[in-house]
Amino acid sequence: MGDMMIIFVSLCSFLLSASADTEAEVSVCGHGQTKCTLETCSMLLSEEFYIIKSQLKSNQDDIDALKREKEASKVFFSAALRKFGTLGPFSEETTVTYSHVFINKRNGYDNTTGVFTAPVSGVYLFLFYHHALGGESAYLSLTKNGERVVTTGHHKNTQEGSSNGANAVTIQLNKGDLMRIRLWAGSWVFDDDKNYTTFTGILLHTV
Known part of the structure; x- marks a missing residue:
């Protein structure tokens, strides 16, 4: 989770400095657009970060359930x-x-x-x-x-x-x-x- 936060903050910092007219190249967004605005890219990155966070939470719940099952046995x-x-x-x-x-x-x-x-x-x-x-x-x-x-x-x-x-x-x-x-x-x-x-x-x- 800490690594994902670092990546997210780094991308945001890059976006802020990438373009004076608040536009960034597709290589940053990675969503098939020629260009995207800073606001759009930030929104997309936030969504992806939320999805990854949810997946990690689900994985942790599965691990905890397995631990409880093992202890019960x-x-x-x-x-x-x-x-x-x-x-x-x-x-x-x-x-x-x-x-x-x-x-x-x-x-x-x-x-x-x-x-x-x-x-x-x-x-x-x-x-x-x-x-x-x-x-x-x-x-x-x-x-x-x-x-x-x-x-x-x-x-x-x-x-x-x-x-x-x-x-x-x-x-x-x-x-x-x-x-x-x-x-x-x-x-x-x-x-x-x-x-x-x-x-x-x-x-x-x-x-």
Whole structure:
């Protein structure tokens, strides 16, 4: 924009000095006329400057829109159970609350409820891992709006000191869909400051 202002001012200055009888050659106006008056040339240059300014404004609006779209596409979170000891077993299925948040772009994950609410519609990747002692079963499911999507689990085995499990899925969500990890009745998991038991979600692209 600054360069265009300089060009415009320079042309106007040239026009003022080009001719005592306020006429300038076509090379200045560039509109197919043999000669044009200073007033006409100034008007034409003003119009062209306005058009260029409008185009630049439109381009800047497009750039700003792309920036907003790009920023909206950045959705991801990762959190750990961070419970020192076992969680469960319970007599009924329970939502696992991963309280220790590593990252939470767009704040879709609520570490007080364990629920991720999709801030935008898109295709997401979810991953969850668990560590458990062998004395009880360890079954967990990722649910979408209360419906099970995928599960990881390990049956009760008193001969094993511990067990580990993991699962992942790519799934399309609508804005406002609710994702959470549910611990099955009679199951337990374990965690401490080493962060064995985690829940992660990443938006791959919007739709």
